[in-house]
């Protein structure tokens with residue numbers, strides 16, 4: 027493909043290659059703290075409002091200002107919303123990374139760039155669109171101090187012109203973004219228009235990419251996973267929330283604070299029907315949750331890997347003393363501080379068995395913002411029903427990026443508060459044994475402090491205890507209690523969300539994935555079929571312990587690829603522990619752990635390569 | 641003719657809510673005979689009995705250590721929670737957030753508080769959560785067999801002959817500086833003072849921090865220890881002679897004008913601090929810190945009520961939490977109606 031440095035060549039009308047419609051990814055490369063977020067969100071929304079399925083992913087550094095950051099937007103008429111490796115349209119605003127960003131592009135891609143960067147010298151197989159950002163921003167933003175903030179809006183206007191994004195939608199998206207700040211909205215709008223007009227006059231279209239109106243997003247919402255989980259917690263009736271700030275989890279509790287202040291102030295007394303505490307660390311955060319759960323409140327905390335590590339001792343107490351708790355783990359790349367602003371599924375194994383001694387914990391794996399919402403609600407019912415800590419294993423990609431979704435449904439069933447005996451129950455029964463398996467499901471009955479009955483009180487301890495919660499070191503007492511806990515975990519197996527299975531005819535190849543990998547898998551399934559004639563079944567695991575359906579799925583298939591976003595095949599290892607020995611050799615791994623959201627091509631390539639060995 | 645006259649049983653002594661003292665007892669202590677912690681449990685039983693606290697409203701909380709075992713030995717019908725080492729404050733906080741109508745009493749040790757748990761201790765004091773926080777302070781780790789704790793005085797000697805060469809953490813000075821609103825030091829062997837201070841703590845609303853020197857007879861009661869019975873008896877310098885008058889007793893306490901300070905606590909009970917030496921005003925932080933610093937320099941063990949602030953808002957009031965327990969609010973008050981979800985969804989479209 028020829029280089030087209032448009033501005034310099036006016037005589038020859040460039041020949042437009044074959045049109046690519048509603049199928050592209052845009053990457054905006056800026057500097058952290060340069061205010062590009064508004065411009066990127068507006069771009070994403072405008073495409074969404076044109077009815078085109080779209081997703082946005084923010085790749086940002088662990089820093090407040092000054093390091094490179096990339097935002098990718100993918101528009102896909104097929105509705106694929108996983109990250110795509112290939113970039114079609116680059117917006118190069120960051121001098122630090124511009125050269126490398128341009129070198130990485132495939133031939134035929136287009137580059138909108140800050141004129142001063144002279145990027146067109148680097149390659150001859152791309153379409154270059156130079157834009158004099160500084161020159162354009164000065165007249166629309168007389169206040170020099172604000173220029174940095176509105177400058178980025180110019181590329182929205184340029185892209186609108188080049189790609190066919192409707193300016194009316196850009197305007198609407200801006201209004202939404204700046205709801206009450208009319209002045210800011212106007213400044214930004216002027217900048218977008220300046221970009222549009224510049225492109226109209228100076229940048230003849232020379233790339234094949236187009237966006238045109240569709241009708242695939244009507245009625246849908248855009249939300250990030252953390253906000254969705256916060257909404258879930260609000261409708262789950264959470265009353266005690268404790269947290270310690272950490273990326274990528276903080277926005278969950280921050281959004282929840284806003285929601286609670288709006289919707290959970292008692293209309294009569296003007297008092298809060300909740301308590302939210304920023305704790306001194308994650309040890310205190312989980313301690314407060316356990317104290318509150320013990321006293322009967324729906325209590326939660328949210329954190330990421332480092333916080334989960336700190337919570338370890340207390341979670342073991344929660345398991346052994348049988349106290350409900352909901353813990354959101356918005357996973358990021360470890361070990362240690364790792365890549366704190368990149369995504370991973372690296373806490374699966376350590377969380378499953380968090381703490382010393384024999385411990386294991388239910389985990390839920392949301393793949394979508396809908397599931398962040400619904401599983402948040404479900405987690406509280408499970409935690410109180412099972413009287414144990416329950417983990418919701420989200421990740422940075424899900425938690426912090428914007429996703430399209432259908433509007434969330436209102437909870438369909440009342441809150442299930444589990445086995446709690448009231449004063450009246452005790453009057454009827456006369457006594458109770460805290461840790462007796464009265465119903466055969468491994469779950470005992472509990473009372474809450476404050477229950478006005480002489481038999482209500484019991485002593486909760488992390489040391490050995492018998493059915494009546496009395497201290498014991500007797501071997502038989504210890505064993506029977508531990509066996510009951512194991513039995514309770516079997517009860518959990520039947521209560522947690524079952525997998526979602528998509529069955530192929532041949533039963534030759536199966537794929538098991540969980541969480542955000544889902545979006546790459548649905549695309550990869552199509553690639554496998556269309557490009558390699560591999561018809562694979564797909565089982566999306568939604569919880570640990572695994573339902574029987576997961577084991578049946580493995581049994582039915584000859585080769586099963588378990589997709590993990592970690593180095594050590596953590597989900598695959600958990601499955602190995604659970605399936606029959608002869609099934610173990612069927613399990614193969616697809617691993618992705620570079621900190622970027624999983625893309626379909628990586629999955630397809632990995633499976634195709636391994637399929638060569640049957 | 642035989643008369644089998646059973647003499648009428650003497651009427652059982654009960655407190656103001658009609659309960660006998662036996663109701664306030666717990667299971668038999670498994671601590672060493674003579675351990676200071678046992679004496680503290682006895683005073684707690686008396687204080688709660690005298691004040692007529694309803695046992696079902698009490699939540700007993702602790703960390704790990706010999707001291708932290710003691711909640712099992714008082715108020716046997718109350719709910720108790722023996723947590724992990726050094727983390728009782730967070731459990732207490734969560735419990736009170738969930739149910740502000742409870743009455744929380746936390747028992748910790750000097751190891752549990754001043755080493756592994758210092759972070760949570762510090763933040764609990766800052767928040768002024770309504771809780772009675774007792775440190776059963778013996779200067780050693782009893783349960784792990786006698787290592788020094790961070791409250792051990794400089795120069796104090798272990799049984800093994802090891803000398804402590806680091807300065808002690810004064811938990812009272814810390815608590816005062818950080819915002820606790822009822823701060824005292826006492827001695828497990830001083831029944832009268834300890835009982836009065838505990839009753840005062842029951843009457844106070846906010847964080848009451850009591851550092852109670854409580855000798856470990858097994859590992860730290862020897863010559864050379866500054867936390868032994870004899871050392872504390874010899875060096876105890878009470879700040880004042882404390883009397884407590886509960887709100888439900890209308891007793892006039894006589895004292896010469898200028899010889900005592902009277903403090904009215906939240907429930908209307910009064911503390912009367914009769915001057916023993918110099919003038920002391922327990923509402924002044926600076927004064928408290930001066931007294932504590934000077935005592936360290938002189939090698940004295942000052943005991944008494946160092947600081948009271950009856951004005952500061954408690955953490956729960958600050959959070960503006962509803963009066964009823966959050967734990968048991970009905971679904972109608974904690975799950976917003978469908979219109980709310982519709983409203984949020986519309987904004988996200």
Ligand SMILES: Cc1ncc(C[n+]2csc(CCOP(=O)(O)OP(=O)(O)O)c2C)c(N)n1
Nearest residue numbers: 705706707725749750751752780781782783
């Ligand atoms: C995380 C952890 N580390 C260490 C221990 C061991 N341990 C148990 S009690 C204790 C010290 C207790 O000392 P203190 O709080 O002063 O109580 P005392 O026994 O003196 O009353 C230690 C270190 C533990 N239980 N947990």
Ligand code: SF4
Nearest residue numbers: 672675706782856857
């Ligand atoms: S070892 Fe010391 S602290 Fe522990 S019970 Fe015995 S005397 Fe008390």
Ligand SMILES: [Mg+2]
Nearest residue numbers: 749750778780
């Ligand atoms: Mg000790």
